[in-house]
Amino acid sequence: MRRGSGGAISSGRKGEQRPPDGGPASRPRWAKILIVVGVALAVLAGLSLGGLKLLSERLNDALQKADLLDSGARSGNGELHGPLNYLLIGSDQRDANPTMGHRADSIVIVNIPAGLDRAYLISIPRDLRVAIPPWPASNYKGGQDKINAAFQYGGADGAKLLSATVTNLTGVRFDGAAIVDFTGFKRVVDLLGGVDVCVDRQVTSIHTGHVFPVGCYRMDGAKSLDYARQRYGLPRGDYDRQRHQQQILKGIAKKLTDPTVLANPIKLDQTVRAIGATMTVDTNGVPLNDLVISFRNMRAENVYGIRIPSTGARIDGTSYNVLTPDADLLFKAVREGDVAAWAAANPKWVLSI
Structure with missing residues (x-):
């Protein structure tokens, strides 16, 4: 059918x-x-x-x-x-x-x-x-x-x-x-100590009211996923939102492949278990x-x-x-x-x- x-x-x-x-x-x-x-x-x-x-x-x-x-x-x-x-x-x-x-x-x-x-x-x-x-x-x-x-x-x-x-x-x-x-x-991101993201245009969350100013800084689990959800007030709407999601993804990947994380069996085990849960x-x-x-x-x-x-x-x-x-x-x-x-x-x- x-x-x-x-x-x-x-x-x-x-x-x-x-x-x-x-x-x-x-x-x-x-x-x-x-x-x-x-x-x-x-x-x-x-x-x-x-x-x-x-x-x-x-x-x-x-x-x-x-x-x-x-x-x-x-x-x-x-x-x-x-x-x-x-x-x-x-x-x-x-x-x-x-x-x-x-x-x-x-x-x-x-x-x-x-x-x-x-x-x-x-x-x-x-x-x-x-x-x-x-x-x-x-x-x-x-x-x-x-x-x-x-x-x-x-x-x-x-x-x-x-x-x-x-x-x-x-x-x-x-x-x-x-x-x-x-x-x-969100716990996964927090276990990694947050992710580093560069914001090139100020974003205000319609869900929490939080303002993401221009600049490069570290976001915790709640803020990173909140940032990835936003599209209002952005010049290209959903396309800009997708780009922000890519930023979060790359930030997570970078933290996970950091030798200090891979070499820390406790941290890696906690993260893997958090993903599995x-x-x-x-x-x-x-x-x-x-x-x-x-x-x-x-x-x-x-x-x-x-x-x-x-x-x-x-x-x-x-x-x-x-x-x-x-x-x-x-x-x-x-x-x-x-x-x-x-x-x-x-x-x-x-x-x-």
Whole structure:
């Protein structure tokens, strides 16, 4: 099944009328995934083979494991021969107010070509209008909605319903999946002693009111992620925001590859465990140690962000994102393992991080 039409239209949360990603009230959700991946790659790049094995042991202890993929969305390979595709989900579950439910704050397809030395992080707008299939386990009847609503409609199997929805949309099956809880990620930055960022234009946070003056200085976890969220008052809006996210990513990578951090087993262990505590993973039966070793040649500079071609639309009073024709060619490239060619032909949708 591909993109459906018809069916009931509702929002991810009752009464919600927020603009789609790229609209006035959107936030840089998928870029948080880029930061997480960049941190992981920075660690891989800085460790020896023995260190990688130790890292995988520590991660294996810290990570939560779960069955996250629907059977129809799961690849039958169970092997590490590229191209590989993984589904990353950023959760915005609100511990302080669980009655509000949980939705997929970020949805990213990670495509890794055959050489296993590059990665394309393909972001799906959370407000993308799609057909969500029925899910009898939670009594959901199916229908047209924002894609992030699938995570909520699936109930205890939210990740499975979301994976089924993404596979129906794109035709892509997955070699694994992970859910990232961003509420604990600020601790990672704080464990590193903050990150160094150069601000070239004053930014005022619309969320906290904090002013980021021009200059180079160190930001703690809360301020760095607050800075990465801002786009109001910037001359290029979302593009400037993405550049700020790159700055944070590079700052984290620099701190992680600093010899004083790598040479401090206690600090490194604390950081790795903090990263692990933010994630629930489904490795499709592949031992975590094999995953870590297989991706040892990947570097943060070889990770590229791709935004799925889409545009804003208002349907029956609700704001959505809808796909443009370029998206079908992107999905075809992912399925056929030729994302590099698509990216070269469509540079406006590509962000080097």
